[in-house]
Amino acid sequence: MQATAFTYDPDTRSGSVLLDDGTPVEFGPDAFDAGGLRLLRPGQRVRIETEPGAAGAGPQITLVTLQTF
Template sequence: MQATVHEFDHDSGEGSVLTDNGRVLPFSHTVFAASELRHLRVGQRVSIEVGSSGVSRLWIVGIGSGQRIR
């Protein structure tokens, strides 16, 4: 699923995304750390997987282990 970064705190590594259907979903510093990304900016497009407590995986296609730009 695609989403847009809604909020991001670089110091804590926590933030939220806005899905294409208008839902705001939080992500934890653990999810951000696992993404292998160093920074996110508000308005940036990302791919996500959603779990019971919000975003469970966050990535940008082409960045990170096993990712290929298509």
Template sequence: MQASVHSFDLDRRCGQVLLDTGRLVPFDAEVFDGSGLRHLRLGQRVSIDVEGDPEAADARLARLWIVGIGPGEVIR
């Protein structure tokens, strides 16, 4: 699944992504730290895995990455 970065706090290493459905889903520092990324910019497209139903009120990101960046990612 893909989403757009809606907010990102570099000091706290957390933020929110905006799903294509318009739903905001938060992510914490642990998810960002596992991404292998150093920074995110607003509007940037990212690939995500969501725990549970992405449309549920308690949805949270399990994984965040950009294809081709990070361990095991191949640029296509």
């Protein structure tokens, strides 16, 4: 699935993305590290992988990497 990087904190290696419908979804350092990235800038197009979150929660991002064409 594609999204747009919205926030990123290099100290915690966590942040959030905006899905194409505008829904913000947060990611943690494990998802960032799984993608092998060193830095992420707001506005960059990214590819994410998700799994269902806890009951009542939205999707949980398991991977964030740059979208390549």
